[in-house]
Amino acid sequence: MIHTSRRAVAATLAALAGAALLASCAPAGDGGDGGETADAITIAAVYPNLSDPFWQTISCGAAARADELGVDFQQFNSNNTDTNTVASNFQSASLIGADGMIVNSFNANQFLAQTQQLMADGVPVVSGSGTDPQTEYKVIFSDGETGGFADELASLVPEGAGSMVYLGGAPGIPPLEKRTLPFFEAMQAARPDLTVLPNDYSGFDINKTTQNVSSLIIANPDLKLIIAASGPDGVGAAAAIDQAGKSGEITLIAFDAIPPEVDALRSGTISALIAQDPYQIGASSIDALVDYLEAHPDGGAVEPDGVETIPSFVLTADNIDDPANEKYLYKTEC
Incomplete structure (x- = not known):
């Protein structure tokens, strides 16, 4: 089923932005190939600075999980921290009419107003930074309890x-x-x-x-x-x-x-x-959106639902080569 909110948001944003902006923005992302159908869930992601292995690994984890679930996953990413580039990519991602969005920026409140509108229109948004006050459906990031x-x-x-x-x-x-x-x-x-x-x-x-x-x-x-x-x-x-x-x-x-x-x-x-476990952060972001969309097939305004933290892990010379710990090693490519 294609959500009514998805069509409405796409039409609204397209009218505001125009086709010329879409053509000039960042290149279209990579969709997953895990069985996309006419009624598949579509998720758009905006990741900054993929030249940093941390963000690259988040992207890899999200793409792999989306592929497992048969989600149409499209990424609009940059290789730097420039907020204007991230803004352009966000606009492109918004225009595809995704059912859910993953949005990250080094300025946590950069897309506060846009996130509020998307959520009101029934599009859940997940972020790794989080606005203040929280406007996203879910904020997913690394657990800060490292004192132990x-x-x-x-x-x-x-x-x-x-x-x-x-x-x-x-x-x-x-x-x-x-x-x-x-x-x-x-x-x-x-x-x-x-x-x-x-x-x-x-x-x-x-x-x-x-x-x-x-x-x-x-x-x-x-x-x-x-x-x-x-x-x-x-x-x-x-x-x-x-x-x-x-x-x-x-x-x-x-x-x-x-x-x-x-x-x-x-x-x-x-x-x-x-x-950190960036691969799991990416995978969990997909899970959160898919779970929400499947639980709310009729759409409706989305309410913030708190945070989800992903534990960190200590790597030493004794455990670095344990296959079970490979997921903690940041990737430069998927």
Whole structure:
């Protein structure tokens, strides 16, 4: 069945935007080939910055799940963080008249008004960032409860007094800080003998991180623990530790599991990775929309239904090659 709301929204948006805009926007996404029919559910997704393996892996997980379910899945993605590009892709995605949408932007409220309208017209929207107040049907993102990993990982840090530092990427990014700061604070409690140095921010620049950490190592010869909040911070810190010949002397615990981080974990420069599960985030986003649409075949306005969190996982040299943990390794392609 094709939902009445889907046809209405498509007509409204098409009248507003016009055919010329559709032709000039980002290329049409990849539809799944899992048995699409005239009455199949259609889902449109807008993902930013697929040059980042995290977002690429989310995209892969969503596409695979859509294919399993026979969903017509069309993606409108960008390879950068430019909000104008994301806006153009969102407009293109809106025009196909999808039954449900997955919408992500680095500015959480960028599409607040549009999301409200889609939901009112019976189109459920899932996001990984979430508007404030919540207007989406469901917000699906990584669980921020990482403090519990401190008990497991504190033993990786050499004994005795010293110092520690948090590499935060960039300040003021709620999804990142909610996930990484609880672990940083728990490590401070677990190792009160370590002096906390001022937070360091590189803007997610690997080269700048390498330079900054190299300077920190020289200025703080007692440095024993580095906590890197992102993949670029982890890769840059690993390079600085390696250049200083400090592998094994400085414990580096990094978030995420992009390929260079995984290589550094295997080589011993990174002691542990706290990996998100982006593949499951993508799959769960499809599940949430399909479940809703199947439960509401007659359409009607959609109400927000809270959040769903996906647990993170600790990867170490001992478990990195376990086939069961492969899903935590971020992909550069599907």
